[in-house]
Amino acid sequence: MTGVRKGLAKVEFALRWDPSPAGTPANDLDIVAAVYGAGDLHGAPAQLVHFGSRSPDGTITLNRDSHTGQGFGFDEVMIFELDRMRSELCRVVVGVVIQGVGADTGAGRAKTFADIAGTGFRIREGHTDLAQSDFASVPSATAATVAEFTRDASGAWSFEVRLRGFDTDPEEFARVMGGVR
Numbered sequence: 001m002t003g004v005r006k007g008l009a010k011v012e013f014a015l016r017w018d019p020s021p022a023g024t025p026a027n028d029l030d031i032v033a034a035v036y037g038a039g040d041l042h043g044a045p046a047q048l049v050h051f052g053s054r055s056p057d058g059t060i061t062l063n064r065d066s067h068t069g070q071g072f073g074f075d076e077v078m079i080f081e082l083d084r085m086r087s088e089l090c091r092v093v094v095g096v097v098i099q100g101v102g103a104d105t106g107a108g109r110a111k112t113f114a115d116i117a118g119t120g121f122r123i124r125e126g127h128t129d130l131a132q133s134d135f136a137s138v139p140s141a142t143a144a145t146v147a148e149f150t151r152d153a154s155g156a157w158s159f160e161v162r163l164r165g166f167d168t169d170p171e172e173f174a175r176v177m178g179g180v181r
Contacts, residue, residue: 008149008157009083011125013094015076018118027116028099030170031078033060034178036091042180046089049078050097050174059084060092082149082157090151093162093178096121096135097143097170113165114139121146123159131161141165143173 034045
């Protein structure tokens with residue numbers, strides 16, 4: 001499902017992946033959310049939320065964080081309380097980045113989504129799944145944008161799945177993930 005749904009209030013973004021094989025470096029994926037103001041929808045984010053940071057107003061929270069992918073089901077979960085965001089915040093881009101991008105995979109290159117088994121994401125509101133997919137369409141990427149939430153003039157939030165791969169490190173990804181496509 002990749003359609004637009006309007007009138008969103010509280011949305012959950014969940015990420016899953018399988019642990020790395022025994023004796024190899026851990027697979028560590030992280031959810032990143034960039035929030036943009038009405039005056040700069042594609043420039044520098046007004047807020048950047050990821051592991052180790054949070055939104056100043058508490059409207060975006062990382063409820064579960066994994067460094068290995070071990071466990072059952074979804075390994076990381078981020079909650080977006082869109083209905084509580086300040087009115088000047090009009091766009092939220094959600095992405096996933098592979099940590100340790102500079103780490104050697106044993107093949108002389110950085111890990112990509114093709115190197116990590118069992119990747120997938122789910123976007124839901126309440127008990128309703130709005131979208132669910134994997135990263136198979138961006139196998140050579142080290143990071144990817146996944147979804148974009150936008151607020152219209154009436155204040156209603158909608159979203160679209162926007163899976164786009166990037167070959168960059170986590171810091172650069174945070175700077176370019178919300179740029180004009």
